[in-house]
Amino acid sequence: MTTVDRGPVGHGRMLRKEDRRFVRGRGKFLDDIALPGMLHLAVLRSPVAHARIVSVDTLAAEAHPKVKAVVTGAMLEERGLAWMPTLSGDRQAVLATDKVRFQGQEVAFVVAEDRYSARDALELIDVEYDVLPPVVDARRALDPDAPLIRDDVAGKADNHCFDWETGDAAATAAVFDRAEVVVRQEMVFPRVHPAPLETCGAVADYDRVEEKLVLWATTQAPHAHRTLYSMFAGIPEHRIRVISPDIGGGFGNKVPIYPGYVCAIVGSMLTGRPVKWTEDRTENLIASGFARDYVMQGEIAATRDGRILALRSHVLADHGAFNGTAAPRKFPGGFFGVFTGSYDIEAAYCSMTAVHTNKAPGGVAYACSFRIAEAVYLVERMVDLLADELGVDPVELRLRNFIRSDQFPYTSRTGWVYDSGDYATTMQEALRIAGYDELRAEQAARREHAGDGQSLMGIGVSFFTEAVGAGPRKDMDMLGLGMADGCELRVHPTGSAVLRISVQTQGQGHETTFAQLVAEELGIHPENVDVVHGDTDNTPYGLGTYGSRSTPVSGAAAVIASRRVREKARLIAAGMLEVAPEDLEWTKDSSGGRFDVRGVPDSGVTIEQVAMRAHGAGDLPEGVEGGLDAQVSYNPDSLTYPYGAYICVVDIDPGTAVVKVRRFIAVDDCGTRINEMIVEGQIHGGLTDGVGMALMQFIGYDEHGNCLGGSLMDYLIPTAKEVPDWETGMTVTPSPHHPIGAKGVGESATVGSPPAVVNAVIDALAPYGVRHADMPLTPSRVWEAMQGRATPPQ
Amino acid sequence: MEVTLSVNGEPVTRDVEARLLLVHFLRDELGLTGTHWGCDTSNCGSCVVLYDDEPVKSCTVLTAMAGGHDVRTVEDLEQDEVLDPVQQGFMECHGLQCGFCTPGMLMSARALLDRDPDPSEDVIREAISGQICRCTGYASIVRSVRWAAVHPEGRSEA
Numbered sequence: 001m002t003t004v005d006r007g008p009v010g011h012g013r014m015l016r017k018e019d020r021r022f023v024r025g026r027g028k029f030l031d032d033i034a035l036p037g038m039l040h041l042a043v044l045r046s047p048v049a050h051a052r053i054v055s056v057d058t059l060a061a062e063a064h065p066k067v068k069a070v071v072t073g074a075m076l077e078e079r080g081l082a083w084m085p086t087l088s089g090d091r092q093a094v095l096a097t098d099k100v101r102f103q104g105q106e107v108a109f110v111v112a113e114d115r116y117s118a119r120d121a122l123e124l125i126d127v128e129y130d131v132l133p134p135v136v137d138a139r140r141a142l143d144p145d146a147p148l149i150r151d152d153v154a155g156k157a158d159n160h161c162f163d164w165e166t167g168d169a170a171a172t173a174a175v176f177d178r179a180e181v182v183v184r185q186e187m188v189f190p191r192v193h194p195a196p197l198e199t200c201g202a203v204a205d206y207d208r209v210e211e212k213l214v215l216w217a218t219t220q221a222p223h224a225h226r227t228l229y230s231m232f233a234g235i236p237e238h239r240i241r242v243i244s245p246d247i248g249g250g251f252g253n254k255v256p257i258y259p260g261y262v263c264a265i266v267g268s269m270l271t272g273r274p275v276k277w278t279e280d281r282t283e284n285l286i287a288s289g290f291a292r293d294y295v296m297q298g299e300i301a302a303t304r305d306g307r308i309l310a311l312r313s314h315v316l317a318d319h320g321a322f323n324g325t326a327a328p329r330k331f332p333g334g335f336f337g338v339f340t341g342s343y344d345i346e347a348a349y350c351s352m353t354a355v356h357t358n359k360a361p362g363g364v365a366y367a368c369s370f371r372i373a374e375a376v377y378l379v380e381r382m383v384d385l386l387a388d389e390l391g392v393d394p395v396e397l398r399l400r401n402f403i404r405s406d407q408f409p410y411t412s413r414t415g416w417v418y419d420s421g422d423y424a425t426t427m428q429e430a431l432r433i434a435g436y437d438e439l440r441a442e443q444a445a446r447r448e449h450a451g452d453g454q455s456l457m458g459i460g461v462s463f464f465t466e467a468v469g470a471g472p473r474k475d476m477d478m479l480g481l482g483m484a485d486g487c488e489l490r491v492h493p494t495g496s497a498v499l500r501i502s503v504q505t506q507g508q509g510h511e512t513t514f515a516q517l518v519a520e521e522l523g524i525h526p527e528n529v530d531v532v533h534g535d536t537d538n539t540p541y542g543l544g545t546y547g548s549r550s551t552p553v554s555g556a557a558a559v560i561a562s563r564r565v566r567e568k569a570r571l572i573a574a575g576m577l578e579v580a581p582e583d584l585e586w587t588k589d590s591s592g593g594r595f596d597v598r599g600v601p602d603s604g605v606t607i608e609q610v611a612m613r614a615h616g617a618g619d620l621p622e623g624v625e626g627g628l629d630a631q632v633s634y635n636p637d638s639l640t641y642p643y644g645a646y647i648c649v650v651d652i653d654p655g656t657a658v659v660k661v662r663r664f665i666a667v668d669d670c671g672t673r674i675n676e677m678i679v680e681g682q683i684h685g686g687l688t689d690g691v692g693m694a695l696m697q698f699i700g701y702d703e704h705g706n707c708l709g710g711s712l713m714d715y716l717i718p719t720a721k722e723v724p725d726w727e728t729g730m731t732v733t734p735s736p737h738h739p740i741g742a743k744g745v746g747e748s749a750t751v752g753s754p755p756a757v758v759n760a761v762i763d764a765l766a767p768y769g770v771r772h773a774d775m776p777l778t779p780s781r782v783w784e785a786m787q788g789r790a791t792p793p794q
Numbered sequence: 795m796e797v798t799l800s801v802n803g804e805p806v807t808r809d810v811e812a813r814l815l816l817v818h819f820l821r822d823e824l825g826l827t828g829t830h831w832g833c834d835t836s837n838c839g840s841c842v843v844l845y846d847d848e849p850v851k852s853c854t855v856l857t858a859m860a861g862g863h864d865v866r867t868v869e870d871l872e873q874d875e876v877l878d879p880v881q882q883g884f885m886e887c888h889g890l891q892c893g894f895c896t897p898g899m900l901m902s903a904r905a906l907l908d909r910d911p912d913p914s915e916d917v918i919r920e921a922i923s924g925q926i927c928r929c930t931g932y933a934s935i936v937r938s939v940r941w942a943a944v945h946p947e948g949r950s951e952a
Contacts, residue, residue: 015885015886015888016885016888018893019884019885019890019893020885021893022890022893022896023868023871023877023881023884023885023890023893023896023900024828024868024869024871024872024877024881025826025827025828025829025867025868025869025871025897026828027828027893027894029827029830029894031821031827031830031831032821032827034822034825114822115818115822116811116813116814194928195928196892196894196928197830197832197838197840197892197894197895197926197927197928198830198832198892198894199832246892246893247892248830248832248892248893248894249891249892249894249928249929251928280834281832281833281834281835281838282834506892507890507891507892507893507929508891509891677888678888680888681888681891681929681930681931681934682891684930684931684932684933684934685891685928685929685930685931686931687931688928688930688931688932689928711833711834711835711837712833712835712837712838712926713835713837717926717928719922719923719924719925719926719932720918720919720922720923720925720927720932720935720936721919721920721923723931723932723933725915725933725936726931726933
């Protein structure tokens with residue numbers, strides 16, 4: 001058994017340092033920034049999904065007494081700023097010049113003295129549109145008569161975005177040809193939106209004298225943004241400072257560069273004053289990075305006795321009007337290639353076709369670990385469909401097919417090298433907490449009395465494996481930038497320290513957990529380690545926080561930097577004690593860290609004493625520089641592969657088709673946990689996302705391309721009344737290649753939970769003969785399924 | 795138009811536009827940025843303040859209507875450098891992550907405990923059901939409010 005209890009790192013369940021300001025209302029979020037002379041920017045957006053712009057008349061807006069500037073796409077075009085690069089190497093209009101290509105697209109902006117006046121002036125801009133037929137359904141995007149969306153790209157004749165494939169098509173076909181059992185199902189992972197509670201925004205302050213831009217922005221990746229602004233706008237990179245203040249939730253929504261950020265920069269350059277732009281909620285939902293929107297054909301091949309042989313899928317991916325997806329360059333479909341899940345199979349193949357539609361750009365957002373949410377949903381639904389076909393309990397089928405613990409490191413049929421795992425143990429722990437056998441017995445009893453007002457009880461299981469912590473330099477990059485992350489650790493003379501990191505918290509608690517990492521390695525109390533992040537002038541370079549990568553990448557950097565400092569401290573301590581470095585023994589307890597002469601307790605010096613010597617006037621050993629610092633840029637050897645077993649219990653009212661989540665059991669294995677309280681909190685949040693996506697969250701469009709999920713009255717997010725008290729458990733199987741054995745966990749629950757909920761609902765509907773129904777499983781859609789007319793979401 | 799109201803126990807008189815929302819008045823005019831704004835439709839509750847001791851979404855109130863009323867924001871919870879038990883509870887029980895919904899949740903929790911010092915978990919869930927948290931999944935918020943109910947003096951047992 002590989003599961004070991006390594007115990008918590010540093011100070012375990014340490015309360016969060018950042019909470020002190022947040023509970024007092026003293027967080028500093030983007031919209032809390034107020035600079036002297038600051039102006040306010042508002043964006044005019046297209047009311048239609050597809051149209052040629054005939055004219056834009058700004059005269060009345062310019063005449064508004066409080067307006068300082070009105071800018072159109074034509075004006076940006078004169079400066080070469082009308083288009084900006086996306087993170088996928090496509091381009092996106094900052095302000096539309098020729099056409100609008102989705103409802104909510106940016107058409108013009110106004111800069112005014114206050115936020116109300118800026119909005120007023122938008123009403124005074126007169127845009128004449130020549131409305132064109134839109135492409136709304138991805139399935140129709142490649143029809144010969146489909147309207148062409150991207151006529152801005154020379155030579156482009158259709159709405160094709162990209163093709164991608166992984167695995168071995170021939171080997172997989174051969175297995176399918178001889179398989180005793182093949183199950184097929186089309187399923188949709190609908191378009192959803194991460195909807196962080198704080199919308200996106202920026203404050204740009206361009207100093208014309210210093211020629212320096214300071215940009216406060218809601219970004220999860222301040223360094224990457226700075227580089228892209230420099231490449232795009234031509235401002236030398238050292239004259240751009242990006243500051244990411246407190247972020248009110250990101251979940252992937254704050255990875256891309258949005259036109260609004262660029263507008264704020266242009267607005268400040270034009271007016272010579274600081275300019276603030278903040279989205280309203282509708283703008284956030286209809287125009288910023290969406291997630292999912294995959295139509296997936298799934299096929300699973302097996303033996304009659306329940307041995308899974310192969311998986312095959314074809315994915316139709318809707319990338320919207322511009323390919324704004326944020327994924328490593330060689331992975332246009334993200335990490336969907338891990339769709340073989342947690343199972344040891346013989347062959348796998350996936351092909352993907354991505355298309356443009358007249359819908360908002362985006363694609364990789366919302367805590368999906370680069371499309372693993374979609375992959376896990378596919379495989380975990382297919383395994384349940386196979387269990388149904390074979391008449392086998394879905395847990396039993398999973399246990400029969402798991403990658404065994406002695407097979408790690410395991411290379412999947414699509415080439416992913418899973419680092420460590422003991423899946424059966426984690427599954428068993430979830431069954432134990434759930435009382436699985438008792439639940440099945442209760443379900444059987446209820447079904448016997450069906451019709452007596454009994455709710456329809458369903459039990460759903462999912463078992464996910466993620467690949468997170470992007471990523472190794474040899475395997476991936478974003479627009480040519482390696483996906484390393486850095487940190488710089490400085491120990492001050494009195495023994496406290498500052499750790500500067502390149503990743504950016506959005507609620508993950510980095511100010512606490514990164515201090516704990518240093519504490520664990522150096523014996524400096526976490527209260528005495530200040531964590532600095534979110535400021536490109538004051539932190540080392542790195543690609544930021546998304547894809548559950550902070551702990552696997554920057555966390556590793558922090559550990560390695562701490563160990564380098566400790567080794568330097570050993571040399572200095574050896575000089576202080578006049579012994580050889582190898583004769584010193586490092587110990588750490590609640591009072592701190594110290595070097596003692598081996599075998600002679602209390603003979604030595606504390607880390608604080610070493611720090612003072614390092615910065616002091618006394619002699620240092622030959623060849624040792626003063627100071628006690630280290631800087632590390634960590635290029636991970638491999639991704640980390642967290643996993644978990646989830647069980648959901650639902651009750652459906654047969655009269656109203658309302659689904660109630662009665663219980664949710666989540667057992668996660670993310671390797672070594674730095675702070676169990678924070679890990680558990682992240683899991684709770686992800687489970688809520690999963691319930692939301694499975695049951696209510698949906699960004700739909702009508703046939704004209706009007707977004708139907710443009711407010712929180714239409715885009716439904718779970719409240720405290722829609723989710724249960726989460727039941728969590730853990731196993732600990734350390735990553736062999738991370739310096740403390742940690743794996744990423746921030747997105748695990750968002751990725752792993754939707755299939756558990758859907759599997760539970762389908763299980764509840766088994767008496768109605770329902771095999772599959774697509775999310776969101778709203779009462780009306782569940783009711784349709786019960787009547788035998790389940791349809792894909794529109 | 796001129797309006798006079800009480801904010802955190804202090805009388806405030808300002809000349810405001812008739813359409814100015816209370817949330818923007820608090821944030822932009824008074825600099826009380828602890829009260830947040832998160833939606834246009836009064837769904838998210840990140841703007842909840844106490845309005846004559848009742849939890850109210852300050853995006854639904856015009857400043858002009860608030861004349862003569864008593865508004866209390868998150869900045870007023872800590873008194874004489876002593877945290878309110880709900881503030882302490884949220885720290886003890888990991889009732890927040892990004893911190894954006896937190897002020898609104900704290901104000902609703904304070905109002906709940908003022909009228910029901912020992913609420914059940916179901917009652918707590920009902921009390922915060924007009925508010926959205928995207929990070930915590932609510933369980934830890936419920937525990938945080940329970941912590942405050944059990945520790946009315948706000949002292950940690952640790």
